[in-house]
Amino acid sequence: MVSMSEKMVKGMDFSAFSKATDLKNRLWFTLFAIIVFRFGTYVPFPGIDPHVLNQFFTENQGGLIGMFNAFTGGALSRMSIFALNIMPYISASIIIQLAASVFPSLIALKKEGEVGFRKMQQYTRMLTIVITIFQAYFMALALERGNAVIMSNYRLFELSTVISLLGGTMFVVWLGEQMTARGVGNGTSILIMVGIVANIPMALMRILEDSHAGALSGVTVIGIAAMIFAVIYLVVVFETAQRRIVIQYPKHQMGGRVVQGVSSHLPLKINPTGVMPPIFASALLAIPVGVAQYFSKTGESDFWNKAALLLTPGQWVYVATFAVLIVFFTFFYTGVQSNPKETAENLKRQGGFVAGIRPGENTAKYLDYVITRLTLLAAIYLTFLCILPEFLIATFKVPFFLGGTTLLIVVSVILDTISQAQSHLLAYQYEGLIKKAKLRGRF
DSSP, X not given: OOOHHHHHHHTOOGGGGGGOHHHHHHHHHHHHHHHHHHHHTTXXXXXXXXXXXXXXXXXXXXXXXXXXXXXXXXXXXXXXXTTTTTHHHHHHHHHHHHHHTTOHHHHHHHTTTHHHHHHHHHHHHHHHHHHHHHHHHHHHHHHHHTTOBOOSOHHHHHHHHHHHHHHHHHHHHHHHHHHHHHSSSOXXXXXXXXXXXXXHHHHHHHHHHHHXXXXXXXXXXXXXXXXXXXXXXXXXXXXXXXXXXXEEEOOEEETTEEEOOEEEEEEEESOTTTXXXXXXXXXXXXXXXXXXXXXXXXXXXXXXXXXXXXXXXXXHHHHHHHHHXXXXXXXXXXXXXOOHHHHHHHHHHTTOEETTXXXXXXXXXXXXXXXXXXXXXXXXXXXXXXXXXXXXXXXXXXXXXXXXXHHHHHHHHHHHHHHHHHHHHHHHHHHHHHHHHHHHHHO
């Protein structure tokens, strides 16, 4: 069954786009914010030797550092003021959401609606400041240890690094929030997508250079291209697929007439979490990996050296940990977003019921059963996409930018942005219909 909104979207007159002023302003604001963000990725903070820095990232472009450099759009390799990008904010969001499912005060705050949401956002920003300070300080220590600092006063360099990165990160957080409120799409996701897309041309050039040099055969390049299109198709199918549960509404009396029963459907997305589980898993996995790499020393018997080796991308410990975190955050994020008991109660109050299922508690159990199965399927799908880059990097030396994780983020964000643009256009057409109806009513 196709809903009325879907029929309107299919029959939508896109020629009205030129008249939809609000939508055009939102698109222009989003484009302007993207330009500002890309400009900031080229503004470096002082005291860095660019030659040493370039050599370091050339040697580590295939590991975890290369992955985060891709998320930042190259800002990390240039040590710009946006080097940490939105990652501290994502880490803070993970901690706050985990705490909101454990501590009673935060659980009660979540139920306060818009006021509670703003309070949670304030806590997330405050925690973002703390995380950014710690990450910026340890980044300064790592640069000093790698002989990439040209300033003689290390204390001054550490202070300037913390101030520069803290200011840059909080500006990116503010910019993402403004894009969400005044633009089209989720600002945080768009900023991550922009960073990835900015590195894709360089990745394609690297593959072509390797093919020309003989490092990659023509068959391998064709296979990689086919894999990319297959992954894009898979992402589009899963991100748009729905499990529709038929809802029946019995006939009832309204005024002096009897309204016949109707049927509708409750759409459940196969992957309601979108790109958040891989992003959360990457951000959380970076903590033990960064600690192990920082404290690792020479010598096979050293604990940190072994830990850093096992947590290197491509190693089974790293891959297994990454997969477990993706599965965990898929179920956790779905649990945060969905409430089968509340949905069942709303259906019961409206007089609706699932065919063959008694209203109330039985409906809640049935919805919970369906959501759990869909979440398991989404976890398998996300894990496969995110583990795929590890196989490609280890086997074919393919750049990380062309892996399943990045394609998932890019395609999902584009689909979400298009969906929101269609929603704004649909709202504009609704507004036009209402104005026409009022005009006809007056005459």
